[in-house]
Amino acid sequence: MVVKIEVFGEGLNQLINGNLIIFKRWIRSRKPVKIGDMVELIDEEENPVACGIWDKIGARILNFNECPNSLDDLIFEKFEFSKKSRERMGYENVYRLIHGDGDLFPGLIVDVYGPLAVIQSSSMAIDTIIPIIVKELVKVTGVDTVAEKSVQRVRSKSNLPPREKIHLGSRKEVIVEVDIEGIKYYVSLKSRKTGLYLDQRENRVYTRRFARGSSFLDLFSYTGGFGLNALHEGARHVTFVDKDTEALSALKKNLKLNNIDDSRVRIVKEDAFKFLRRSVKRDLNYEVTxxxxxxxxDDYKDGLQRYKEVYVLSSQLSKDISVLSSCSRSMKLPLFISTVYDSVREPYSLLEVRGSAPDHPIRRGLEDYLKVAYVSYEG
Amino acid sequence: MVVKIEVFGEGLNQLINGNLIIFKRWIRSRKPVKIGDMVELIDEEENPVACGIWDKIGARILNFNECPNSLDDLIFEKFEFSKKSRERMGYENVYRLIHGDGDLFPGLIVDVYGPLAVIQSSSMAIDTIIPIIVKELVKVTGVDTVAEKSVQRVRSKSNLPPREKIHLGSRKEVIVEVDIEGIKYYVSLKSRKTGLYLDQRENRVYTRRFARGSSFLDLFSYTGGFGLNALHEGARHVTFVDKDTEALSALKKNLKLNNIDDSRVRIVKEDAFKFLRRSVKRDLNYEVTxxxxxxxxDDYKDGLQRYKEVYVLSSQLSKDISVLSSCSRSMKLPLFISTVYDSVREPYSLLEVRGSAPDHPIRRGLEDYLKVAYVSYEG
Structure with a gap:
């Protein structure tokens, strides 16, 4: 049964403007409605204007249409649509299926890694309907394991406790092996976030075009995405730097998985800032960093200063190309670009600025998530 | 012989900030200096700080180093460096060799299409040294034909007449056949600008990922770059729309060159705005536009309104994906993004925003050249 709720006044404007959360103050409900219920939003003439889920703060919009027969159907349709759109992007085995607002599913993230799906909820409504999400996920994607990794900071703002749980599947240790553009990776739920930071996927592959034959420095390497792509493309040598023991242990597994010869690799367990300062003093050089x-x-009050320091130092180590990333939502694109300009050494040119992969679609207001600048140097 | 000129005061700050034009008022010359002369910029302690060419307005910087022995060497080194950097990008046969300021060569554009190089000058100094440019170009790139297409509007601001000329080569009609990522194109100097609009090269290829099996609409098609990539990827059908007779005639040649079956193609010689209005009235649909x-x-006072109109209408025709470009320098990136948001139909997501290809590097202040948004629609 669909619960119908009436939207009025400013709420209707918000809907017309594409807002995906319609707050309670703009809504009249004729029947009692519970968190996690499917709700059909109607205007004063009873015309359906949207369909969504009821949450603590109001309605979360999933469609600008009539509701289907059940919440199960609504979620199935959303997943089915997103799966098809990923196939249109050429992603079949490893992809972000749902990117919150960007896929008109506010509050939910779903990553698929072959037989494993990892979900992340940031709302009470999504927490409530997890069983339906798990069921429909399996139907649409064919995964045999569904894990939850709802440990992000934003949950505490809504008084939601962290959750880390396996909802479906008999794997003892959740670890799967996936192939992305010719490179194999282990995905483990011990890793940070939902796994591989798929937002950088295309940028890692794109970096290949500059890496052939190079000595390559992968700072803040995590499990090695950039350096593995450089090695795949024929980089002479890659230096990986990260201070996280678990990330480096996953990196070592990934190197083995891809049959990378030890002589082409150096792994440094150290804070990247310390590594940079030391290397600049010693006048070291890499073709690509x-x-x-x-x-x-997001993490530090003097965060901007820290970005500048890391960009200044790394550009001094880079002979040919720097690939500079920022994923601070607080760092808007114009600020990012001017920070890069202020930090890199002369003579430079900016080859390109790129964002996240297309399976991380966005809507108004969130366009400043991941930003990557490719900078080249002369002489 | 190198002419040494002394830079002082604000001129030195400008150099430190990476400015590539140092005006006469910040310069003292000890000997007479002519337009087109190589000049070494020195500070008050006689230290060399940059090397460049003397122009009507001052010095154009080509290097932040001492000058080599001759202007010929300076230009050879610049071309050689740029050629190597293009090879690093994976470009070997067709590429922009010099992108003005972005390659630290203010005032010069050079495109290479296999055996043909097309140059564009926007300064008196560059006009003056064309013979050296032609000679060094041949040495570095091996082209047999060098044509000039200095017909851009900006020349009139500097009182420079338009120039269209073949500086080297015996080809009667300058037309060559090139291959870009598996697609063949004719390049003719009858075309607008320097040939193929290489800035869109990567975006055209990227569009393939959404084109398979689709009905595709290529508006303002010019010689067909986007649609040809869609056909290459297996688009079911492509409709090309342009009002320019010569562009469409080149498009027809390109279709033949790529053995495209007539049944997969429709060519409409019409103003794209008119085509759009008519098609929306008739409720036509394409999967990708x-x-x-x-x-x-740059061309119209109500240009922003025109962008909005074309984006609004085309999003109504698009079932799945819109690829929306702007190459107005007057349309900054934030304005472009908000124009897209204001114009496209709900429910949409923004998949990606991209810029020009990496052989069009930029420096501070020019980052808002080409912008392309990939927008997807639901339901």
Whole structure:
């Protein structure tokens, strides 16, 4: 049974503007409605204007249409649509199926890694309907394991406890092997976030075009995405730097999985800032450097200063190309670009600025998520 | 012989900030200096700080180093460096060799299409040294034909007449056949600008990922770059729309060159705005549309309104994906993004925003050249 709720006044404007959360103050309900219920939003003339889920704060919009017969159907249709759109992007085995608002599914993230799906909820409504999500996920994607990794900071703002759980599947240790553009990776739920940071997927592959024959430095390497792509393309040598023991242990597994000869690789367990300062003093050089720090501006008050320092130092180490990333939402694109300009050494040119992979679609207001600048140097 | 000129005061700051034109008022010359002369910029302690060419307005910087022995050597080194950097990008046969300021060569554009190089000058100094440019180009790239297409509007601001000329080669009609990622194109100097609009090269290829099996609309098609890539990827059918007779005649040649079956193609010689209005009235639909208008904001007072109109209408025709371009320098990136958001139909997601190909590097202040948004629609 669909619960119908009436939207009025400003709520209707918000809907017309494509807002995906319609707050309670713009809504009248004729029947009692519970968190996690499917709700059909209607205007004063009873015309259906959207379909969504009821949450603590109001309605989360999943469609600008009439509701289907059940919440199960609504979610099935959303997943089915997203799966098809990923196939249109050429992604069949490893992809982000649902990217929150960007896929008109506010509050939910779903990553698929072959037989494993990892979900992340940031709302009470999504927490409530997890059983339906798991069921429909299996139907649409064919995964045999569904794990949850709802440990992101934003949950505490809504008074939601962290959750880390296996909802479906008999794997003891959740670890799967996937292939992305010719490179094999282990995905383990011990890793941070939902696994591989798929948002950088296309940028890692794109970096190949500059890596052939190079000595390559992969700073903040995590499990090795950038350096593995460089090695795949024929980089002479890659230096991986990260301070996280678990990330480096996963990196070592990935190197073995891809049959990379030890002589082509150096792994440094150290804070990347320390490594940079030391290397600049010793006047070291790499043809290509990749710098993919964590969200410094979200984590530190002097985050901008830290970005500048890491960009300044790494550009001094780079002979040919720097690949500079920022994934701070607090660092808007214009600020990112001017930070890059202020930090890199002369003479430089900016080859390109790129964002996240297309399976991370966005809507108004969130366009400043991941930003990557490719900078080249002369002489 | 190198002419040494002394830079002082604000001029030195400008150099430190990476400015590539140092105006006369910040310069003292000890000997007479002519337009087109190589000049070494020195500071008050006689240290060399840059090397460049003397122009009507001052010095154009080509290097932040000492000058080599001759202007010929300086230009050879610049071309050689750029050629190597293009090879690093994976470009070997067709590429922009010099992109003005972005390659630290203010005032010069050079495109290479296999055996043909097309140059474009926007300064008196570059006009003056064309013979050296032609000679060194042949040495570095091995082309047998060098044509000039200096017909851009910006020349009139500097009181430079338009120039269209073949500086080297015996080809009667300058037309060559090139291959870009598996697609063949004729390049003719009858075409607009320097040939193929290489800035869109990567975006055309990228569009393939959404084109398979689709009915595809290529608006403002010019010689067919987007649609040809869609056909290559297995689009069911492509409709090309342009009002320019010569562009369409080149398109027809390109279709033949790629053995495209007539049944997969429709060519409409019409103003794209008219085509759009008519098609929306008739409720036509295409799975993917590509909209790559000329620089509307540079050409029209109501350019922004025109962009909006074309984006609104084309999003109504698009079932799955719109590829929306703007190459107005007057349309900055944030304005472009908000124009897209204001124009496309709900429910949409923004998959990606991309810029020009990496052989079009940029420096501070020019980052808003080409912008392309990939937008997907639901339901």
């Amino acid at each position: 990749s710098v993919d720090p964590p969200a410094l501006m | 590509s909209v790559d208008p000329p620089a509307l904001m």
